[in-house]
Amino acid sequence: MISPQSVTRLLAAGTAFAALLAAAACGGGSGKEVTAIRVTVTNATEPYVIPWLAAQEQGFFEAKGVEVEDIIAGKGGSTTLRNLVGGKLAIGEVALPAVIEGKLAGAKVTAVAGATQGVAGLDWYASKTGPVKQVKDAKKWAFSNPGSVTESLAALLPEEAGLPKGSVTPVGAGGIGEGIAMLESGAVDLATVSPSVLARDASKFRRVLTTSTVFPKFQQTVLTVRDQYLKERPDVVKAVIAGYQQGVTWVKEHPAEAAELYAGHIGVEPEAARRIVDEAIAGDHWSAGLSGEALDTAVRAMKATGFTGKVPCGLFELSRVPPGLPRELPGSCPGGGK
Known part of the structure; x- marks a missing residue:
């Protein structure tokens, strides 16, 4: 859960940095005005970032009048939301639990599209040399930050895996x-090990639980904007959503090229990056659309962390999601669910 102190810092940052970042420049020789922006993406060395890299490389954003100058890495949960609210950023791919809790705490943000709706790259590993061989042996599970997807998973997965309630400490x-x-130090029994780390050296870890076997659909992140930015530059928001979805489609159609692009970004061999890309594609990992099933699973996981609030249905404004993609709400919202 996000602490009151974190919420206070988040809101203070939002007040201090409410100014819009939108530097206009001429795009190439076309004379077309291009709006330069920065975005924040949770864990920007992991598969979350692949559609962003593709859209940058292929010019999908610029074709719509937007230049994504920089992708600011978050560290999961509320840290990425603070990047968005306090860092003069246009849009962010932020963990859904952090966005929901931030909105309830008064953060002026809106979820405008989906993003990562699968759990590729969020499997749970033990040390290869340690005593944990099966999930039932693990008592301490590490998660990243409050409000993160890994916090929600660490709370709900043990029960879903058949472990006695209260037998695991996140x-x-x-x-x-x-x-x-x-x-690696032995302070915890299980942790999620990043695909980028496994791509360099998987020999130190033993996969104990494959998360997708439990949750095929899980809304990890949503594209989120500050309310002021959405009011002032709805055109940019629409362009970014469309460019992101074009990036998703391109990755699915060109997995080898996407793997090379990602390999260069994180500094691994293309073969290792290709395995990451293929696993994500197989799990239908990315989409600017929103699935009621994926949202409801994520909310259920939040409740396992102790979340007792109601999902603020006004958080979602999905009119800019590209045609043909789902625009579903959580089941607790009017018209929500699958």
Whole structure:
């Protein structure tokens, strides 16, 4: 859960940095005005970032009058939301639990589209040399930050895996990398190990639980904007959503090229990156659309962390989701569900 202190900092940052970042420049020799923006993406070295890289590389954003100058990496949960609210950023791909809790706490943000709706890259690993061989052996599970998807999974997965209630202690690590360090030191029994880490050296880890076998659909992140930015530049928001979805489609149609692009971004061999891309595609990992099933699973996981609030249905404004994609709401909202 997001602490009151974190919420206070988030709201203070939003007040201090409410100014719009939208620097206009001429695009090439066409004379077409291009709006330069920065975005924030949770864990921007992991599969979340692949459609963004594709859309940048293929010029999908610029074709719509937007230049994504920089992708600011978050560390999961409320940290990425603070990047968005406090960092003069146009749009962010933010963990759904953080967006819901932030909205309830007064953050002036709106979820305008889906993003990551699968759990590829969020499997749970033990140390290869440690005593944990099966999920039932694990007592301490590391998650990244409050409001993160890994916090929700660490709360709900043990029960779904058949473990006795209360037999697992979720441990906040401060980030995915920090959780891996705790796993290697023996401070925790399980942690999610980033695909980028596994691509470099998987020999130190043993996969104990494949999350997608439990949750085929899980709304990890949503494209989120500050309300002021949405009011002032709805054209940019629409362009970014459309460019992102074009990036998703291109990755699915060109997996080898997408893998090379991602490999260069994180510094691994293309073969290793291709395995990551293929797994994500197989799990229908990305979409600007929103699935009621994926949303409801994520909300159920939030409740396992102790969340007792109601999902603010006014958080979602999906009119700019590209045609043909689902625009569903959580089941607790009017007209929501599958």
